Amino acid sequence: MSRQAENFPLIFERSKPGRKAYSLPVLDVPDVELSTVVPDGYQRKEMAALPEISEVDLVRHYTGLSTRNHGVDSGFYPLGSCTMKYNPKRNELAARLTGFSQIHPLQPTETVQGALTLLYRLQNHLSEITGMDAVSLQPAAGAAGEWTGLMMIRAYHEARGEKRTRVIVPDSAHGTNPASAAVAGFTTITIPSNERGGVDLEALRDALGNDTAALMLTNPSTLGLFEEDIVEIADLVHRAGGLLYYDGANANAILGQTRPGDMGFDVVHLNLHKTFTTPHGGGGPGAGPVGVKRDLIPYLPVPRIVLREDNLYDLSFDAKASIGKVKGFYGNFGILVRAYAYILTMGPVGLKRVSEDAVLNANYLMKRLSEAYDVAFERICKHEFVLSGRTLKKNGVKTLDVAKRILDFGYHPPTIYFPLNVEEAMMIEPTETESKETLDAFVEVMLQIAKEAEETPEIVKNAPHQTVINRLDETQAARAPVLRYRKPTVL
Amino acid sequence: MDMQSFSYIPNTEQDRREMLATIGVDSLDALFSDIPDAVRFKGLLNLPDAMSEYEMMNELKRLARQNVSLEDAISFLGAGAYQHVIPSVVDAMISRSEFYTAYTPYQPEISQGILQAIFEYQTLMAELTGLDVSNASLYDGATAIGEAAMMACSHTRRNRVLVSATVNPDYRAVLDTYARGQHVETDTIAEIDGVTDHTELVAKLQDDVAAVVLQYPNFFGTIEDVRAVCELAHEKKVLVIVSTNPIALGLLESPGALGADIVVAEGQPLGNSLSFGGPYLGIITVKEALLRKLPGRIAGQTVDREGRRGFVLTLQAREQHIRREKASSNICSNQALNALAASVYLSYMGPDGLYDVAKQCLAKAHYARDCFIKAGAKAVHQAAFFHEFVLDLGPRSEQILDTLKKDNIFFGVPLRSLGSRYENAVLLAVTEVHAKSAIDEVANRLEGLL
Numbered sequence: 001m002s003r004q005a006e007n008f009p010l011i012f013e014r015s016k017p018g019r020k021a022y023s024l025p026v027l028d029v030p031d032v033e034l035s036t037v038v039p040d041g042y043q044r045k046e047m048a049a050l051p052e053i054s055e056v057d058l059v060r061h062y063t064g065l066s067t068r069n070h071g072v073d074s075g076f077y078p079l080g081s082c083t084m085k086y087n088p089k090r091n092e093l094a095a096r097l098t099g100f101s102q103i104h105p106l107q108p109t110e111t112v113q114g115a116l117t118l119l120y121r122l123q124n125h126l127s128e129i130t131g132m133d134a135v136s137l138q139p140a141a142g143a144a145g146e147w148t149g150l151m152m153i154r155a156y157h158e159a160r161g162e163k164r165t166r167v168i169v170p171d172s173a174h175g176t177n178p179a180s181a182a183v184a185g186f187t188t189i190t191i192p193s194n195e196r197g198g199v200d201l202e203a204l205r206d207a208l209g210n211d212t213a214a215l216m217l218t219n220p221s222t223l224g225l226f227e228e229d230i231v232e233i234a235d236l237v238h239r240a241g242g243l244l245y246y247d248g249a250n251a252n253a254i255l256g257q258t259r260p261g262d263m264g265f266d267v268v269h270l271n272l273h274k275t276f277t278t279p280h281g282g283g284g285p286g287a288g289p290v291g292v293k294r295d296l297i298p299y300l301p302v303p304r305i306v307l308r309e310d311n312l313y314d315l316s317f318d319a320k321a322s323i324g325k326v327k328g329f330y331g332n333f334g335i336l337v338r339a340y341a342y343i344l345t346m347g348p349v350g351l352k353r354v355s356e357d358a359v360l361n362a363n364y365l366m367k368r369l370s371e372a373y374d375v376a377f378e379r380i381c382k383h384e385f386v387l388s389g390r391t392l393k394k395n396g397v398k399t400l401d402v403a404k405r406i407l408d409f410g411y412h413p414p415t416i417y418f419p420l421n422v423e424e425a426m427m428i429e430p431t432e433t434e435s436k437e438t439l440d441a442f443v444e445v446m447l448q449i450a451k452e453a454e455e456t457p458e459i460v461k462n463a464p465h466q467t468v469i470n471r472l473d474e475t476q477a478a479r480a481p482v483l484r485y486r487k488p489t490v491l
Numbered sequence: 492m493d494m495q496s497f498s499y500i501p502n503t504e505q506d507r508r509e510m511l512a513t514i515g516v517d518s519l520d521a522l523f524s525d526i527p528d529a530v531r532f533k534g535l536l537n538l539p540d541a542m543s544e545y546e547m548m549n550e551l552k553r554l555a556r557q558n559v560s561l562e563d564a565i566s567f568l569g570a571g572a573y574q575h576v577i578p579s580v581v582d583a584m585i586s587r588s589e590f591y592t593a594y595t596p597y598q599p600e601i602s603q604g605i606l607q608a609i610f611e612y613q614t615l616m617a618e619l620t621g622l623d624v625s626n627a628s629l630y631d632g633a634t635a636i637g638e639a640a641m642m643a644c645s646h647t648r649r650n651r652v653l654v655s656a657t658v659n660p661d662y663r664a665v666l667d668t669y670a671r672g673q674h675v676e677t678d679t680i681a682e683i684d685g686v687t688d689h690t691e692l693v694a695k696l697q698d699d700v701a702a703v704v705l706q707y708p709n710f711f712g713t714i715e716d717v718r719a720v721c722e723l724a725h726e727k728k729v730l731v732i733v734s735t736n737p738i739a740l741g742l743l744e745s746p747g748a749l750g751a752d753i754v755v756a757e758g759q760p761l762g763n764s765l766s767f768g769g770p771y772l773g774i775i776t777v778k779e780a781l782l783r784k785l786p787g788r789i790a791g792q793t794v795d796r797e798g799r800r801g802f803v804l805t806l807q808a809r810e811q812h813i814r815r816e817k818a819s820s821n822i823c824s825n826q827a828l829n830a831l832a833a834s835v836y837l838s839y840m841g842p843d844g845l846y847d848v849a850k851q852c853l854a855k856a857h858y859a860r861d862c863f864i865k866a867g868a869k870a871v872h873q874a875a876f877f878h879e880f881v882l883d884l885g886p887r888s889e890q891i892l893d894t895l896k897k898d899n900i901f902f903g904v905p906l907r908s909l910g911s912r913y914e915n916a917v918l919l920a921v922t923e924v925h926a927k928s929a930i931d932e933v934a935n936r937l938e939g940l941l
Contacts, residue, residue, distance in 0.1 A: 029858035035670025060536030069604030071592030099555025105768030114557030141632035179811035179821035190890030282605040284771030325664035328633030347541030435501035467600040477793035484614040
């Protein structure tokens with residue numbers, strides 16, 4: 001194809017047989033004859049087709065790829081429910097200290113006291129922040145935290161001889177909530193939201209029963225709205241014998257303002273890659289610590305970090321009622337170091353400022369954008385809000401088109417078509433790390449796009465115009481999947 | 492009084508006033524009026540006061556110094572996390588902030604960098620493991636086994652999984668948690684001389700078995716007869732899940748070529764630092780027929796409106812954000828940055844480099860084992876091994892490990908918890924980082940202690 005020249009090469013297409021970059025110590029022990037130590041038929045016959053490339057070309061390849069990517073450091077990233085805040089550089093430095101990055105998870109515990117101290121303190125800090133009695137740092141991500149929490153809820157009910165099989169989730173919940181409930185062995189009931197965007201109490205009452213294991217709630221919800229009836233909701237669930245699960249995806253809005261533990265939640269997970277500034281890494285790694293109230297402590301995953309009588313920290317695998325192990329070793333330690341560094345940097349005053357400015361920025365942005373876009377719920381929002389693109393539809397412009405047009409201005413678009421209960425949804429979360437000037441500039445762009453949708457809709461519908469590629473054929477990608485490179489056969 | 496300033500919060504007092512005025516409220520407090528007073532948190536959280544960058548770094552350096560870094564030790568610890576040479580290009584590339592400060596590539600037009608990197612990663616993993624397709628990575632080697640086993644149950648509509656006793660006990664523990672969640676039964680196949688007992692396997696290969704889980708090289712380092720297990724299992728239409736070590740595949744036959752249906756691995760050895768156990772990445776590759784059940788993100792190639800090649804996340808109908816409670820897995824993220832490190836590592840090493848690393852691991856492990864046996868330790872298994880092996884240090888095992896530890900020699904992982912046979916046994920891993928002089932020094936010390 002004539003356009004082929006514009007393709008950014010794959011690393012495999014830069015490969016040349018015989019080219020080498022690697023540098024290894026010289027083998028200083030007697031070499032072994034493979035046939036004497038590897039069983040017959042177990043020597044690799046055909047080497048994996050790895051690229052053969054020089055060091056400088058490798059660096060240029062990945063540097064080139066990085067320039068085809070947008071991160072928080074590249075520009076504003078108001079992706080709702082993802083809390084794309086600035087990732088502090090000092091945290092990166094801290095995690096790379098050799099005393100953290102070059103320790104083996106199975107070293108004798110006396111030789112990793114610093115690491116265990118850090119984990120122990122981080123557990124305590126997160127307990128304080130969430131108002132829970134104990135925290136496990138093991139789950140690798142938010143969804144893993146949900147699953148861990150739900151497994152504990154299951155163990156709790158089973159230990160009391162109760163057969164509770166259902167988990168209730170609101171229709172605005174993240175997809176991981178029902179999926180995690182399913183992999184923890186529960187069935188889910190979805191209940192609708194009321195006209196103010198909160199849990200419909202009537203629907204909740206109807207759904208509750210002696211088979212209710214838990215209600216999973218994100219508060220503020222994915223609509224960015226605080227659940228005003230939370231006290232009554234907690235009471236209803238508890239009276240039915242169920243537990244309350246807090247999805248901490250939106251904890252950025254509540255730091256120092258209210259705590260899940262005080263609201264009545266029994267289990268909570270946090271996303272350190274959202275609220276606690278650890279980088280999203282292009283999709284991971286994250287960390288999803290889970291906190292519990294006293295009654296659920298026996299079920300926490302092993303190992304637990306304990307402080308022994310001789311004042312040394314240790315790993316304890318001794319917990320009969322524990323749900324067991326949920327991850328290799330002790331969690332995503334490198335991420336936990338970054339989160340700890342962040343908490344030390346902010347302190348209690350700083351963390352409260354985080355929620356204040358996150359909420360201030362969101363309300364300011366919502367107010368200014370309401371000039372040209374439909375606000376889904378007319379009330380104070382928390383750290384994020386949802387707009388509906390339904391008014392633009394008369395000119396044939398969809399929310400997807402608006403998102404693609406935003407790309408032309410160097411911003412990452414909001415989350416779109418989520419939550420599911422708002423038509424043509426755009427979910428916007430500015431975070432506290434953005435300045436008023438950044439928000440104002442974004443507003444100008446959004447107003448311009450709204451105007452374009454009226455006057456020159458084709459510009460919006462055909463966007464983006466400024467990116468390295470334009471809209472991709474996702475149908476083809478799914479219909480005839482090409483999921484790996486294969487070397488063209490030479491004729 | 493002036494507001495305390497924080498490096499990551501730009502709003503000035505004046506900004507705040509102007510913004511409140513635009514919103515039309517008179518105080519910040521008004522923005523939190525929707526939180527019922529009964530659950531409002533009054534006062535300040537009980538946390539240490541904010542520290543400057545300098546103070547915070549000093550505090551973290553102080554904690555880091557309380558750990559013995561492997562730079563200051565001789566360590567033969569392995570058992571799922573391995574010390575290897577990490578080329579400087581790896582950290583340089585994953586430190587590009589366009590990569591590490593980005594999120595999931597939901598907007599492909601401005602995410603081609605990470606999407607293409609994932610596509611290349613998928614290619615590398617498929618090549619290395621000898622199977623058709625890879626996803627964009629899972630959390631780690633332990634959870635990858637759990638995901639693979641659940642996937643096998645869903646595909647075969649059977650709910651029993653056989654697991655060899657030679658699979659890493661931590662991985663087996665994580666698999667058990669997954670299995671309890673989804674009402675799947677797991678059953679252990681015993682080992683003989685550090686290798687899966689095929690007689691017991693045959694006896695347990697019944698019609699309700701979804702999959703056999705094997706490790707290659709296994710937890711003890713020995714090279715399992717994967718080909719024979721695949722033949723036995725496939726006769727009963729049972730899937731074979733092989734957990735492997737990607738470095739070993741530089742010279743050992745790929746599990747795919749040996750007949751495995753699903754290959755999983757801890758990807759840490761590929762350019763990822765030890766970091767006290769994480770973050771790492773879980774590798775998973777499958778045969779084409781299992782693609783629609785593969786959990787996690789997958790990147791695919793397509794074209795834009797002008798025919799230019801580009802990449803998108805694809806086959807999302809499998810995933811939780813579309814299928815919700817009907818999804819095959821709840822996994823939402825991947826370990827993109829760790830997968831990027833693995834890709835950079837493999838691209839840098841190339842086929843010859845990976846072979847060299849594997850060969851050095853093999854040669855040095857065999858040399859070290861001979862030295863330690865000459866020094867008085869006893870071999871526990873006789874089977875062929877890659878870069879890990881088990882030694883028995885006799886009844887004074889604990890004191891010996893303790894004495895060596897005082898000189899920052901971490902001789903190995905004690906296997907006491909595996910039962911009486913391993914009461915005094917230690918698992919050692921040897922790689923290209925171990926100089927002959929270090930091995931000789933430890934052998935000398937050991938001789939004096941045994």
